[in-house]
Amino acid sequence: MYPYNPHSQKAEEFINHEEILETLAYAEENKHNIPLIDSIIEKAKLRKGLSHREAMVLLDCDIPEKNEEIYALAKQIKQDFYGNRIVMFAPLYLSNYCVNGCVYCPYHAKNKHIRRKKLTQEEIVREVTALQDMGHKRLALETGEDPVNNPIEYVLESIQTIYSIKHKNGAIRRVNVNIAATTVENYRKLKEAGIGTYILFQETYHKESYERLHPTGPKHDYAYHTEAMDRAMEGGIDDVGIGVLFGLELYRYEFAGLLMHAEHLESVFGVGPHTISVPRIRHADDIDPSAFDNGIDDDTFAKIVACIRVAVPYTGMIVSTRESQESRERVLSLGVSQISGGSSTSVGGYYEKEAEEDNSAQFDVSDNRTLDEIVKWLMDLGYVPSFCTACYREGRTGDRFMSLCKSGQIQNCCLPNALMTLKEYLIDYAAPKTKEIGEKLILEEIKSIPKEKIQEIVRKNLVEIEKGNRDFRF
Numbered sequence: 001m002y003p004y005n006p007h008s009q010k011a012e013e014f015i016n017h018e019e020i021l022e023t024l025a026y027a028e029e030n031k032h033n034i035p036l037i038d039s040i041i042e043k044a045k046l047r048k049g050l051s052h053r054e055a056m057v058l059l060d061c062d063i064p065e066k067n068e069e070i071y072a073l074a075k076q077i078k079q080d081f082y083g084n085r086i087v088m089f090a091p092l093y094l095s096n097y098c099v100n101g102c103v104y105c106p107y108h109a110k111n112k113h114i115r116r117k118k119l120t121q122e123e124i125v126r127e128v129t130a131l132q133d134m135g136h137k138r139l140a141l142e143t144g145e146d147p148v149n150n151p152i153e154y155v156l157e158s159i160q161t162i163y164s165i166k167h168k169n170g171a172i173r174r175v176n177v178n179i180a181a182t183t184v185e186n187y188r189k190l191k192e193a194g195i196g197t198y199i200l201f202q203e204t205y206h207k208e209s210y211e212r213l214h215p216t217g218p219k220h221d222y223a224y225h226t227e228a229m230d231r232a233m234e235g236g237i238d239d240v241g242i243g244v245l246f247g248l249e250l251y252r253y254e255f256a257g258l259l260m261h262a263e264h265l266e267s268v269f270g271v272g273p274h275t276i277s278v279p280r281i282r283h284a285d286d287i288d289p290s291a292f293d294n295g296i297d298d299d300t301f302a303k304i305v306a307c308i309r310v311a312v313p314y315t316g317m318i319v320s321t322r323e324s325q326e327s328r329e330r331v332l333s334l335g336v337s338q339i340s341g342g343s344s345t346s347v348g349g350y351y352e353k354e355a356e357e358d359n360s361a362q363f364d365v366s367d368n369r370t371l372d373e374i375v376k377w378l379m380d381l382g383y384v385p386s387f388c389t390a391c392y393r394e395g396r397t398g399d400r401f402m403s404l405c406k407s408g409q410i411q412n413c414c415l416p417n418a419l420m421t422l423k424e425y426l427i428d429y430a431a432p433k434t435k436e437i438g439e440k441l442i443l444e445e446i447k448s449i450p451k452e453k454i455q456e457i458v459r460k461n462l463v464e465i466e467k468g469n470r471d472f473r474f
């Protein structure tokens with residue numbers, strides 16, 4: 001048995017099984033304890049976050065009035081920290097060669113009928129040009145683990161290619177990377193290549209289930225995978241994104257694990273995760289989600305999002321096109337700050353749509369709308385779609401980003417940047433109706449920028465953007 005220690009860098013000490021079981025028991029015992037629930041809600045109102053135990057009590061609470069208070073607070077925190085902005089991104093699949101045996105992913109090594117593909121640098125240029133022509137500025141690179149087909153050199157070369165492509169007014173300004181757990185040295189190389197966030201999902205924090213779900217390949221090693229973010233931080237990457245795949249294990253266990261992971265990073269490195277992703281398992285080639293009996297319904301999903309929002313107010317939250325339009329709409333107001341749009345989950349799927357029999361997708365997309373449809377939909381709902389990538393380009397990563405967040409000054413960066421990047425999108429890529437709605441929205445929203453001086457600069461920059469200049473940022 002391992003002792004629980006959030007400061008330890010040993011997986012089984014900072015994600016401690018006994019501590020999670022005690023947390024679950026504590027929450028079960030206290031889920032109707034109104035004075036305790038009230039005191040936790042009061043603490044959450046201070047916007048300094050909650051411990052995993054406190055957040056777990058809120059997640060388990062099934063008193064309708066208290067749940068309403070939790071949802072209202074999540075909405076308020078979302079509004080205070082993120083306003084009505086939603087940052088847009090797209091995944092880019094480089095290769096689906098993979099040596100691992102993850103039982104929930106169609107890229108697992110034993111799947112002999114899925115078409116294996118790896119993009120050449122020329123194909124990456126075609127894909128990225130197609131993404132730029134949609135209006136994307138921020139990508140999440142995805143690739144299977146395969147030291148022969150997808151070595152780190154291939155990933156680094158691909159990043160360099162992506163940043164170098166300038167097509168019309170397009171540019172990918174931030175490349176986030178989601179590749180398998182690797183060494184400190186490789187993380188350092190990724191940092192030097194100029195990546196934004198390093199993303200790695202834990203899939204499940206439950207060690208026994210983890211080993212069963214990852215029967216073969218290097219990913220089988222629970223400790224190596226769970227300690228990856230520590231190595232990434234040691235390699236100089238201070239923006240890391242964590243997540244679990246809901247449906248694999250009991251959601252309560254995963255929720256506690258996610259927050260313990262965040263607490264661990266905060267206590268060792270002084271900065272928690274930059275983002276938390278909340279994917280749910282989806283149908284894919286040779287994967288039937290009903291084979292996993294821990295699926296969560298939409299209400300539970302919404303409650304998880306709300307409780308993460310109040311527990312870690314400064315951490316961005318991401319939902320992908322795995323979620324339907326309805327589900328995304330619900331969680332946007334509760335705390336989600338980034339969504340993907342117009343996504344292809346296939347290798348090479350942006351330049352050329354795949355034929356059915358040629359399927360190389362990692363999962364079936366549930367929200368199939370184009371980026372322009374999503375941008376318009378967001379604005380119709382009162383959100384400001386943002387293509388901002390400013391922070392890491394201005395060196396605002398890790399604790400510098402967090403302290404700006406905590407000082408409240410981020411509001412003077414995010415909204416102006418959102419409006420200026422939206423303006424670029426409207427001029428370069430939007431359909432006429434989207435453009436019309438967006439132009440009105442920008443004029444309205446400028447007035448909400450707290451500092452007048454900044455409002456003035458934004459107005460000037462918007463004129464410059466009209467004239468063809470690009471890439472203004474705070």
Ligand code: SF4
Nearest residue numbers: 098102105107108144
């Ligand atoms: S989840 Fe990742 S590591 Fe596992 S099979 Fe799929 S691509 Fe490979």
Ligand code: SF4
Nearest residue numbers: 388389390391413414
């Ligand atoms: S200013 Fe920074 S935090 Fe705000 S939207 Fe842009 S990149 Fe994100």
